[in-house]
Amino acid sequence: MKKKLVILSGAGMSAESGIKTFRDADGLWEGHDIMEVASPIGWDKNPELVLDFYNKRRAQLLEVQPNRGHEIIAELENQFDVHVITQNVDDLHERAGSSNVLHLHGELLKVRSVANENHIIDWKTDLYLGDTDKHGHQLRPHIVWFGEAVPAIDEAIEIVQDADILIVIGTSLQVYPAAGLINFANNEVPIYYIDPKPATMYDVINPVTVIPMSASEGMEKIMSDSL
Template sequence: MNIVVLSGAGLSAEQGLGTFRDADGLWTRYPLERVATPEGFAADPALVHDFYNARRANMREAVPGAAHEALARLSRRPGVTLVTQNVDDLLERAGAEGVIHMHGELTRALCHACGARWQAPEAMAPGDPCPACARAATRPDIVWFGEIPYRMEEIEAALARADLFVSIGTSGTVYPAAGFVELARMAGAETLELNLEASGGRFDVTREGPASRIVPAWVAEILPQ
């Protein structure tokens, strides 16, 4: 069976990594258009780096939860593709293999002058030189609003051959990820949503509850002990 799993912020929320929709999260202190768009970075790179430095520090304090560990076990099953909208590294720290980060990674840096990528330091600043071209053009390797998510051809190919598509902890409102369920349905796949509450998407089955409970339970059905 070919399985495509899409995970969103709800996968990591119980580990203290909130979303921009949280009432008391980091995003309430940093306007979205100023820290998550190319225009915001061009206008105030120091502010953008401060924001992602804070997110990186928050990520380092978090630990993988039961849902991350369950998906890590699932990732080692042949035919499984793990796609995440999350930019944290909790899946990798749980031992997951081959995770596709469609929105980039907090642990990576990108040169917007030459396109080089490298491991991000704990804190980044506008004056940091690119290790490849030496220009002060360092930015977080994050896909901002208005930019094209990474590895879309690979994701769409996996959806085209999927027997089962599973959406975990995502609101289903941000495209192109919000359209994955329809692509999977068109390919004839069964569709399952695991979420704190139903998103309203066209899923065959929805199971509601915290990721730490419902994700391990589902994985146990796929990988019986």
């Protein structure tokens, strides 16, 4: 039976592909205050601004490609039972070939009805006010905004609890509940943490190997040295 390898990926995973990290050093995201474009309050206040913001993100996503880090993770399915839990809303893990990907914060290439969060539609073009489901309800980005529940978190916890190996890539470990997932791994499970500027892992009793590299460099190193 293959060992279960769990990947927790964040914004740094896709940075090499040209997707900007969640927020810049000044706290803004593409020039916007986060709460303007990633919260229910922002949506209620100015839905056109929110739709335009995600239209631009969606268009950018369709222009970039998976990087070597994504590809290595997909290739590891030959050796391991690989499960990817990502905070990213892009589809680069899937495009690289990963077959088990759980998106904690939604997906940019999907939209959903404001009246039914389970009515989800694949969507690769721009979304506008007036675009509705078959019942006439407005469609919105299928993104988990600040202040909203993370529906996939329970499934993510179960996946981490069964991990034999845990690799954390490109995340500051600051956004909860995702940041708390590592605490659900069994104590003896080795953790590899890849990030050019790794955060400090407090209260983690697992054996941790910190690899201060980019996603691609770090995955290459793990492949050659550890797996």
